[in-house]
Amino acid sequence: MHIGKISLGTALVAGMAVTGALVLAPAASAVTPGSATLSFNCGAFGSGTATITASQSGTTATFNLSTSAITSPINIGANSVSSTLTMSNTSGTRTFTGSSNPAITAGKPISTGPLTGTVAAGDSLSAKSLKVVVFGITANCSATSAQSPGPFKF
Numbered sequence: 605m606h607i608g609k610i611s612l613g614t615a616l617v618a619g620m621a622v623t624g625a626l627v628l629a630p631a632a633s634a635v636t637p638g639s640a641t642l643s644f645n646c647g648a649f650g651s652g653t654a655t656i657t658a659s660q661s662g663t664t665a666t667f668n669l670s671t672s673a674i675t676s677p678i679n680i681g682a683n684s685v686s687s688t689l690t691m692s693n694t695s696g697t698r699t700f701t702g703s704s705n706p707a708i709t710a711g712k713p714i715s716t717g718p719l720t721g722t723v724a725a726g727d728s729l730s731a732k733s734l735k736v737v738v739f740g741i742t743a744n745c746s747a748t749s750a751q752s753p754g755p756f757k758f
Contacts, residue, residue: 635660635723641752642731644673646745652713656689656731658756660723665758667700668717674736674743680708686737687716691729691756698722698729714738723758730755 635658645651652672659666667689685705691698700721708714714736723729734745 635665635756635758637753637756640731640754640756642747643749644671644731644734644745645748646671646673646734646736646743649674649743649745651748654731654734656751656756657717660758663722663724664720665700665723665729665756666718666720668715669719669734670713670715671734671745672713673745674714676708676710676712676714676738678710680705680738682707684738685714685716687719688735689719689731690733690735692732693727693729695727697732698727725758727758728755729758 638659639655639657641653641655643651644654650673652674654669654671654673657668669687669689683704685708686703687701687705689700691700698721700719702717702719704718705714705716716736730751731747733747736743736745
C-alpha cells in the first residue's frame with residue numbers, strides 16, 4: 605500500500621512541476637507594427653515603394669518584403685532570389701537573409717522572404733538597405749524614406 609502512495613505522490617509532484625514550467629514559460633514574442641512601408645532606390649534597377657511584414661519567435665525575427673523598386677524582366681521560379689535586408693538599430697545594424705521567394709511573373713515586383721536573423725528585446729529596427737541577387741545579377745537598394753508607421757519594435 606505504501607507503493608501506491610509513493611506513486612501518487614510522485615505523479616502529483618511531477619504534475620505540479622509541469623504546471624509550474626508552463627506558467628513560467630515565456631510568452632510568445634510580438635513585434636509591432638506587423639508591417640511597414642518605405643521607399644527604396646535601386647539605382648539602374650529603379651526606385652519605388654516596399655512593404656515589409658515582420659514576425660518574431662523568441663530571438664528570431666522573420667521579414668517578408670515586396671518592392672516595386674525592382675521588377676522582374678522575365679519569369680522567376682520560386683526560391684531563385686537571395687536577399688539581405690539590413691536594418692538600422694540604436695546599437696548598430698542587424699542583417700536578415702534568405703533565399704526564398706514565390707514564383708514571380710515577368711513585369712511584376714520582386715518579392716522575397718522569409719528573411720531571418722536575430723533580434724533582442726528592445727530592438728527598434730528600420731530598413732536601411734536591401735541586396736537582391738537573381739541569376740547572379742545583384743541589385744543594391746538604399747532606403748530613401750522613413751518606414752511608416754515607424755520602426756519594428758521587439
